[in-house]
Amino acid sequence: MPGTSIDLGLAHVSDRLLFWAVLAYAVSMLGYAAEFAFDRRSARGVDSARGMSRSRRAGTVAVVLTVAGWLLHVGSVTTRGLSVHRVPWGNMYEFSSMVSLVAVTVFLVLLTRQPVRFLGLFVMAPVVLYLGLAGTVLYANAGPLVPALNSYWIKIHVVAAITASGAFMVSGVLTVLYLLKERWERRAVSIGPGAAAVVEVGTPPAEEVPVRRRGGLLAWLPEAARLDRLAYGVVSFAFPIWTFAIIAGAIWAEQAWSRAWGWDPKETWSFITWLAYAAYLHARATAGWRGRRAAVLSLIGFGCLMVDYYVVNTVITGLHSYAGVS
Amino acid sequence: MTELAQPDVAAVRDEATALSTQPAPPQQPVRGVARTARYAWRRLTSMRTALLLLSLLALAAIPGTLLPQRGLNPVKVDDYIAAHPQLGPALDRLSMFDVFAAPWFAAIYLLLFISLIGCLVPRIRLHLRALRRRPPAAPRNLLRLTASARWSVDASPDDVVRAGREVLRRARWRADVHDGDGDGGVSVAAEKGYLRETGNLVFHVALVALLAGIALGGLFGYKGTVLVVEGQAFANVRSSYDVFEPSRLYSDSSLAPFSFSLDQFRATYQPDGTPSTFDALVRYSARPGAAVSTHHVEVNHPLHASGANVYLVGHGYALHIRVRDPHGRLVYDSATPFLPDTAMFASHGVVKVPDGLPHQLGLTGFFYPTFVSTPAGPDSAYPALRDPVLLLAAWQGDLGLERTAQSVYSLPVASLKHLANAELSPGQSWRLPDGSRVSFVGVDQWATFQVAHDPGKKLMLVAAVFIVAGLLLSLRIRRRRFWMRAAPAPAGTDGGRTVVEAAGLARTDSDRFAAEFAELLQRVGAPPPSAPQED
Numbered sequence A: 001m002p003g004t005s006i007d008l009g010l011a012h013v014s015d016r017l018l019f020w021a022v023l024a025y026a027v028s029m030l031g032y033a034a035e036f037a038f039d040r041r042s043a044r045g046v047d048s049a050r051g052m053s054r055s056r057r058a059g060t061v062a063v064v065l066t067v068a069g070w071l072l073h074v075g076s077v078t079t080r081g082l083s084v085h086r087v088p089w090g091n092m093y094e095f096s097s098m099v100s101l102v103a104v105t106v107f108l109v110l111l112t113r114q115p116v117r118f119l120g121l122f123v124m125a126p127v128v129l130y131l132g133l134a135g136t137v138l139y140a141n142a143g144p145l146v147p148a149l150n151s152y153w154i155k156i157h158v159v160a161a162i163t164a165s166g167a168f169m170v171s172g173v174l175t176v177l178y179l180l181k182e183r184w185e186r187r188a189v190s191i192g193p194g195a196a197a198v199v200e201v202g203t204p205p206a207e208e209v210p211v212r213r214r215g216g217l218l219a220w221l222p223e224a225a226r227l228d229r230l231a232y233g234v235v236s237f238a239f240p241i242w243t244f245a246i247i248a249g250a251i252w253a254e255q256a257w258s259r260a261w262g263w264d265p266k267e268t269w270s271f272i273t274w275l276a277y278a279a280y281l282h283a284r285a286t287a288g289w290r291g292r293r294a295a296v297l298s299l300i301g302f303g304c305l306m307v308d309y310y311v312v313n314t315v316i317t318g319l320h321s322y323a324g325v326s
Numbered sequence B: 001m002t003e004l005a006q007p008d009v010a011a012v013r014d015e016a017t018a019l020s021t022q023p024a025p026p027q028q029p030v031r032g033v034a035r036t037a038r039y040a041w042r043r044l045t046s047m048r049t050a051l052l053l054l055s056l057l058a059l060a061a062i063p064g065t066l067l068p069q070r071g072l073n074p075v076k077v078d079d080y081i082a083a084h085p086q087l088g089p090a091l092d093r094l095s096m097f098d099v100f101a102a103p104w105f106a107a108i109y110l111l112l113f114i115s116l117i118g119c120l121v122p123r124i125r126l127h128l129r130a131l132r133r134r135p136p137a138a139p140r141n142l143l144r145l146t147a148s149a150r151w152s153v154d155a156s157p158d159d160v161v162r163a164g165r166e167v168l169r170r171a172r173w174r175a176d177v178h179d180g181d182g183d184g185g186v187s188v189a190a191e192k193g194y195l196r197e198t199g200n201l202v203f204h205v206a207l208v209a210l211l212a213g214i215a216l217g218g219l220f221g222y223k224g225t226v227l228v229v230e231g232q233a234f235a236n237v238r239s240s241y242d243v244f245e246p247s248r249l250y251s252d253s254s255l256a257p258f259s260f261s262l263d264q265f266r267a268t269y270q271p272d273g274t275p276s277t278f279d280a281l282v283r284y285s286a287r288p289g290a291a292v293s294t295h296h297v298e299v300n301h302p303l304h305a306s307g308a309n310v311y312l313v314g315h316g317y318a319l320h321i322r323v324r325d326p327h328g329r330l331v332y333d334s335a336t337p338f339l340p341d342t343a344m345f346a347s348h349g350v351v352k353v354p355d356g357l358p359h360q361l362g363l364t365g366f367f368y369p370t371f372v373s374t375p376a377g378p379d380s381a382y383p384a385l386r387d388p389v390l391l392l393a394a395w396q397g398d399l400g401l402e403r404t405a406q407s408v409y410s411l412p413v414a415s416l417k418h419l420a421n422a423e424l425s426p427g428q429s430w431r432l433p434d435g436s437r438v439s440f441v442g443v444d445q446w447a448t449f450q451v452a453h454d455p456g457k458k459l460m461l462v463a464a465v466f467i468v469a470g471l472l473l474s475l476r477i478r479r480r481r482f483w484m485r486a487a488p489a490p491a492g493t494d495g496g497r498t499v500v501e502a503a504g505l506a507r508t509d510s511d512r513f514a515a516e517f518a519e520l521l522q523r524v525g526a527p528p529p530s531a532p533q534e535d
Helices: A008-044 A048-084 A092-113 A119-136 A153-191 A210-214 A216-220 A224-256 A265-283 A292-314 B032-044 B047-061 B074-083 B087-093 B103-132 B157-170 B194-220 B457-476 B510-523
Strands: B147-153 B174-178 B186-192 B222-229 B233-235 B243-246 B259-269 B275-285 B292-297 B303-305 B308-324 B330-337 B347-353 B361-368 B371-374 B377-380 B389-396 B417-424 B429-431 B437-453 B480-488 B498-506
Touching: A008 A048, A008 A119, A008 A216, A048 A092, A048 A119, A092 A119, A092 A153, A092 A224, A092 A292, A119 A153, A153 A216, A153 A224, A153 A292, A224 A265, A224 A292, A224 B457, A265 A292, A265 B047, B032 B103, B047 B103, B074 B087, B103 B194, B147 B510, B157 B174, B157 B186, B157 B480, B157 B498, B157 B510, B194 B457, B222 B233, B222 B259, B222 B330, B259 B308, B259 B437, B275 B303, B275 B308, B292 B308, B308 B347, B308 B361, B330 B347, B330 B437, B361 B377, B389 B437, B417 B429, B417 B437, B480 B510, B498 B510
Parallel strands: none
Antiparallel strands: B147 B498, B174 B186, B186 B480, B222 B243, B222 B437, B233 B259, B259 B275, B275 B292, B303 B308, B308 B330, B308 B437, B347 B361, B361 B389, B371 B377, B389 B417, B429 B437, B480 B498
């Protein structure tokens, strides 16, 4: 196994590339925000023709920047792997970087199939935050793997876990948007179109129609039913992969630790995550649970996933303590 | 798991579209216990109960990750109970330190599986029936469905419908013509995506098989650990193990008669002392007298030994020590395993020499593979042998070996007389006050192996494959229906032409179905979408 010589120069290149990727993502986020802003102005009738074209241009620039950021991100991950002569997902920093990369990839793939540019802002924001966190708090210097990780299963098990997590991140974003939009739609219906009842008591009357002002971003989002279907679509992509990740992990554990399943905290939390998403899938087919309640289950699933990575790796000690954070 | 995506089509919620998994309501009232039982059973097997039990199982698992667990670390559990004299025993009574073996945990998952089986059996029956049956006939009013269209053509109703069926069949729809469909019309009913429910059922059946596999391993398997020093051998009989954990229905006959010897153990380390590789070279024989083969047992590469697996789980140093009596006669000559105390393999161990000397002799030792002197005392700076030093203390007296069973790693020093201390490097020897001589010959290594036999493993693996395959089918395949009806145009309106109506219904993913429906319409001869397409 090579891995004794670490190419520090290349590792440095990887760090710089990640910095530029985050920058590109951050600027693309502004682009998506600008698209929304111009769109709203044109919808309100403030120079609508120019607003439309500006909005479209801002959106296009944002997508181009996202793609550029994605390429830089791929570059960063690749150079990291080359610098340490191994797969670039051996500690929490590398893992977080990979998960964000998958989330951006899922967004870009969705974009080629459906008009989901509205998602850009909401995917980029957590990705930038997440990468920021990964690059600072979780950062671990380039180094080789501990022997227990030294198996081809790291390619199978961890890639599946990363892919599912990145997709769950996108579905989590969609679910939050769904819940907000669903609430907005319910209120819009209950007050009736054009009514100003949303204005809180004592608020001075504004120049614009208050409904529109309060629901600016939400009004702009696609209808709740579509957000729900999109979120479900992403979960139904991620869930079998997550299942596979757990199974592959069990097979690996059977080889490395002599038992397939041992209720190690990491195993248990990935199982809890699995149960939560399974509950979500069942809830979507159960009368009285569709919609909001199912969405909450999906978010609980995502919460469990976060516990699985961050709380288990840093607070609870178990066999999966490879965080590299000290 | 498969219900209609559009709740607004109540009009067509007849035989054609109903696919509820709930058992049908009871036909006649049943009295007393039977009724209660039937009610309870229906409740237990409902999707709502499954949902509840799934959530409950998830909740129940959480304490198992927050509190120390006996199965993972019994020492931590004892520490916890000692630190919380009030709470600890109370939690212990609730099996909070054995969550995953607790009766309440088992109750939840067993209920979940009973509920699952109770739900699966009628669903399998239903699905098998659906597979044999023709796709349900077209609802009366096709145009009330969200995805529908109406157009007229010159061909006869029969030809239109038969051509439509061919198109559908070529696209691998299950399509069937229904003649005499009211008003002299003919219709074709088609359905696709049966694999969705098949996958769904396969997934859930595989879950049951997985549980059966786990149970099989838990009932008939065994595992044990054994420490083997370089140059020594292990034979797979129960008495050879240091620790042996049989399962409930285990019998000694399930121990395969293999044996192996540890030729060499090698560990390599990073400059900072973190391990890079472990490698145990063993010579293995499947049964006495069988051919001997050489294997490398590594962390991720167990040795497959006739049904059982042999894993490398730990390692350490064994110190080769010789003791001669004052006349130079050899009374002790053995590699004694020392247990590591730190990541840098500062280790401790005990040598007991009960025979051959006028008084019994005991040696307690501390071993440092890379010796350093620190303000806190001697320590090891690196796990490999760079500057090995052995600190020994000699004790004389009755070791008490006959009276009580005691650990090979401890010595009852309180009742012994301390003779002297020494610091030795390999090759050095030390003369005790009574004239006997202790020599530190060299350092060997030992490895601990875990031997595990799990007869449920194959079943679990097969189940796992079906779990993933079933899940993929049930989540990626869309089930949808398509109907087309052709009838002669009512007299006077469209003289002699044929009116065609078509409609589609997707239970899932209606976004993508809209596109598929439009494409299907084209292929069965509808005019391009610019032409009137109602609703």
